[in-house]
Amino acid sequence: MRSDISVIAGSLSTLIFAISTMPMILKAVRTRDLSSYSGGNLVLSNAGNVIYAIYIFDLPIGPVWALYGFNLSVSMVMLALWLRYRAQRRTSSPGMGSYRDDFRHGSDKSSRLEVSYAAARRTTNQR
Secondary structure, three states, rough: OHHHHHHHHHHHHHHHHHHHHHHHHHHHHHHHOOOOOOOOHHHHHHHHHHHHHHHHHHOOHHHHHHHHHHHHHHHHHHHHHHHHHHHHHHHHHOOOOHHHHHHOOHHHHHHHHHHHHHHHHHHHOOO
């Protein structure tokens, strides 16, 4: 009886973890914006998962294997996406990224925004 409760609890927690992680993955794929993620954290998560495999592979097959497999997959996918989109962000031309990227690269778009901002300040100061 105790074993059945453990398996049910493990299965339920695996399902909850998987469901809770999906919005993060879907948003990362949809927006291609992983700038808020730490590359160091993603690398360490993957390294930890590889080492953790030594422990997991010694356990009987059960919900913990599913949880580990999902966690490993998510960590690997997020690292791959972070590396891919980071490389794309670095090679994109000015004007194609965020305002912060445009400002850093000195594109025409950022210049127009600076002029608009300066004009708005002059108007405010004249009142």
